[in-house]
Amino acid sequence: MRDAFEELKGKKVTVFGMSTDTPETQKKFKDTHKLPYDLISDPGGKLAKAIGVPVKFGKFMGRRALLFKDGKLVWKDDKGATATQGADVLKAIEAAK
DSSP states (O other): OTTTHHHHHHTTOOOEEEESSOHHHHHHHHHHTTOOSEEEEOGGGHHHHHTTOOEETTEESSOOEEEEETTEEEEEESSOOTTTHHHHHHHHHHHHO
16 A cells, blocks of 8 residues: 555545554554554454454454445455555556446
């Protein structure tokens, strides 16, 4: 997502990362990886469960990308390959038009 961030932003997409990590841990991760988007701390995975992301032993099960349009889930990537996630979301945006 980081590498596709500017193009996503240009398409009026808001990008968030989410994990069960503490905000302090997330800040270090964000700074280290130079992430241009905000991270949401979801200890225990309550929000993740609400949007259909599996949680086991208090951790998310794998990396995912979700695309919402007008408050509705329109696309989901359950594999979440970091190298292609941004491009995959851009394709999903085009398909959702």
